[in-house]
Amino acid sequence: MSEFLRPLAELRLRHSSKWRRYAPDVLPMHVAEMDYEIAPQIQELLIDFIQRSDLGYLGPIPEVADAFVGFAERHWGWTPDPKQIRIATDVSVGTVEILRALTKPGDRVLINSPVYAAFYVWLKEVGCQIADVPLIPDLETWRLDIAGIEKAFQDGVKFYLLCSPHNPMGRVHERHELEAIAELALKYGVVVISDEIHAPLTYEAGAFVPYLGVSDAARETGVVVTAASKSFNLAGLKASIFVTQSATMASRIAQVPPDTHWRSSILGGFAMACAFRECDDWLTQANAANRANRDLLTKLVSERLPGVPYWVAQGGYLAWLDLSSLNIGDNPAARILEEQRVSLVPGTDLGADYPQYVRINFAASAEAIERTVEAIASYLPAS
């Protein structure tokens, strides 16, 4: 098997957005791609498809539902209904099409800031208004504000775009929180679109709870959108799934055009099936690497960035830091990019109220993580 983490000089030859957005001297720590090699089984599958010129349109692919059901059973003890699993181009397109089918322009959709930047883009694209009930931070993590969510439902919000686990701070919502949301959603007639794309990256076995696995109320109110793209590093291949588990939600989701399947890619579809079916070993390796990087970042932040609030991720490869105490100006990420040549995601991409925050992608080498922390530490007041 090839090296899991390639040297920086080689990574710079990649053609993805991560490596092309900024000048070649910039260390890219922004977009959520991992610097790891993809699973050998997926490499072989893709090479095989290409060598046989098997690059036509995506047709029936029962392999995806079978593989996802097996994955969900093995990892989360959840058995989805394979007949209620449908394909879309990616999680973005799947979610936008679900919103388009269920909402009308002007409808309010609940989100919990700070949250994945594209949530704002998707809601704007479908003409919906944002109803924000921010997460509440404490020293350990950022938690869902269940009372605030109920208030929003009481005020008439009928759609909820839940990020589970939560991007940017890698918060894995707890079963009791999801149960409470499901009960409230049922009570107030709210549809919950649960974006679970980061779920396979949860470090602790059993910690992640799929929304549709929590209760009948969740199954009556929820649709899960997910993919192998984030957790198996396949974002460019373009394939995702959306999943319901009740007659009520299946009939509502039936309004999503069947062409979302046709508009995804044959390579993405079969790579996703392969990832969910036979790449558990690779995922274990990726999660161990991410967890070790998380521990390194935690250590470096405590040693080198005193006074910088930071929350220890429970999964994934994203970290959320509050740089207010460093006085880096109105847009710390822009200044760090310009002066230190390290690209981070500015907090305002994840919510207007977070201008002093940055998001770091730590699925990278120890050297890259160290350089990133040093770039931020260069703004510490001289002691």
Ligand SMILES: Cc1ncc(COP(=O)(O)O)c(C=O)c1O
């Ligand atoms: C929460 C979340 N949803 C969706 C996506 C994008 O998924 P896709 O590339 O399948 O559209 C991301 C990418 O980072 C994400 O963090």
